[in-house]
Amino acid sequence: MRSVPAQIAIKLHQALPLIAEQGLEQTKIDEIADTTGVPKATLYYYFSGKEEILAFLFEDMLTAIADEAKVAMEIEGTSADRLTAVVGVQIRRLVENRDLSAALVGDLGRVTRSSALVESLQAAFYSPIESLLIEGAADGSLRDTGNPMLGSMAVIGPVIISVLMTAIVPPDADEPDDDVAGDLIAIILSGLLPRG
Amino acid sequence: MRSVPAQIAIKLHQALPLIAEQGLEQTKIDEIADTTGVPKATLYYYFSGKEEILAFLFEDMLTAIADEAKVAMEIEGTSADRLTAVVGVQIRRLVENRDLSAALVGDLGRVTRSSALVESLQAAFYSPIESLLIEGAADGSLRDTGNPMLGSMAVIGPVIISVLMTAIVPPDADEPDDDVAGDLIAIILSGLLPRG
DNA sequence: GTCTATAAAGAGATAGAC
DNA sequence: GTCTATCTCTTTATAGAC
Numbered sequence: 439m440r441s442v443p444a445q446i447a448i449k450l451h452q453a454l455p456l457i458a459e460q461g462l463e464q465t466k467i468d469e470i471a472d473t474t475g476v477p478k479a480t481l482y483y484y485f486s487g488k489e490e491i492l493a494f495l496f497e498d499m500l501t502a503i504a505d506e507a508k509v510a511m512e513i514e515g516t517s518a519d520r521l522t523a524v525v526g527v528q529i530r531r532l533v534e535n536r537d538l539s540a541a542l543v544g545d546l547g548r549v550t551r552s553s554a555l556v557e558s559l560q561a562a563f564y565s566p567i568e569s570l571l572i573e574g575a576a577d578g579s580l581r582d583t584g585n586p587m588l589g590s591m592a593v594i595g596p597v598i599i600s601v602l603m604t605a606i607v608p609p610d611a612d613e614p615d616d617d618v619a620g621d622l623i624a625i626i627l628s629g630l631l632p633r634g
Numbered sequence: 635m636r637s638v639p640a641q642i643a644i645k646l647h648q649a650l651p652l653i654a655e656q657g658l659e660q661t662k663i664d665e666i667a668d669t670t671g672v673p674k675a676t677l678y679y680y681f682s683g684k685e686e687i688l689a690f691l692f693e694d695m696l697t698a699i700a701d702e703a704k705v706a707m708e709i710e711g712t713s714a715d716r717l718t719a720v721v722g723v724q725i726r727r728l729v730e731n732r733d734l735s736a737a738l739v740g741d742l743g744r745v746t747r748s749s750a751l752v753e754s755l756q757a758a759f760y761s762p763i764e765s766l767l768i769e770g771a772a773d774g775s776l777r778d779t780g781n782p783m784l785g786s787m788a789v790i791g792p793v794i795i796s797v798l799m800t801a802i803v804p805p806d807a808d809e810p811d812d813d814v815a816g817d818l819i820a821i822i823l824s825g826l827l828p829r830g
Numbered sequence: 831g832t833c834t835a836t837a838a839a840g841a842g843a844t845a846g847a848c
Numbered sequence: 849g850t851c852t853a854t855c856t857c858t859t860t861a862t863a864g865a866c
Contacts, residue, residue, distance in 0.1 A: 544741075592821045602746075631825075
């Protein structure tokens, strides 16, 4: 894959609503060319096929999330605060890239078959959270669940699924979007049992 | 779709490792015929195509989960107990059908494009949990998060993601499987903050 | 880098006999 | 219900000029 000019990278995003809606399988490369205005021959010049196009866009977003998460992991406060910040970053970016996220979550199988993408997913979602859980258990600001992996799943799972839901629901829902991230992390932190 | 003989339904499961591994898109209907021993002509006799074959298997499992969940929702104890039971059912069935679950989670986009499957998913996962959260908030055995939908996501998300993980990891991992369901629901119930 | 045209192969789906 | 054979169509991907 040759280095992709920014000009083209931007245009590629225009194909995402299509891909999100009907899946990559049903999206013909001619449609991508038509929708984005990038000639098919040019697409093949830069990419080996449509899988690589989508993977490129995934990588783009995941790298951005990973970078931002790294920053969020350094803020002042308790581990819980940092965890809240990281989850906020993740959700915000996912929601901002609604269609790309829908394509990502809707085609997790494809993603998990690419080791490069799996690594990017880990760097963006799993690793930051696992680190913070371990850190928090050590300094006492988070409960020690005894299983950082399961704990991480308990955080990432809701994030992914809630994004999937918002991504599925047609965009007409111009609900104020409230503070999904905040509400979600509050539930995750406090749990579902009544507090004593 | 004609009513599928049990004989054939059973054989179809033999194609699942293949589908789980390479995705339905990459799985040729000839492969399904070869692997299951069901002649291709017979497959077309009962199904309109490979999508319908997979959807049939999904429905099968989801219906079983929904039925069992309905039972679990009636057991004695607190709402939290019932929630634990329901999640236990869900995880157990998913893990038992490892490859089918991998196919399901790996191709959520396809699933969400079928309204029948979306309804089955809701009946198996979302509805039971949402009911219990509402019930628990009312009788005080669960915290009132003010948003049953978000609360449900906080439960279902970890379930789905943890199953995805175990489904991705090669089966060589004959780890005792411990009590994933129990550990997971404990974390979800108690939250990640230290208890006072 | 982009165009037009085309190869060419794959795979889904069916026909029609048994 | 199952078999063999085949059709047909789509879609990827490339060739070669500009």
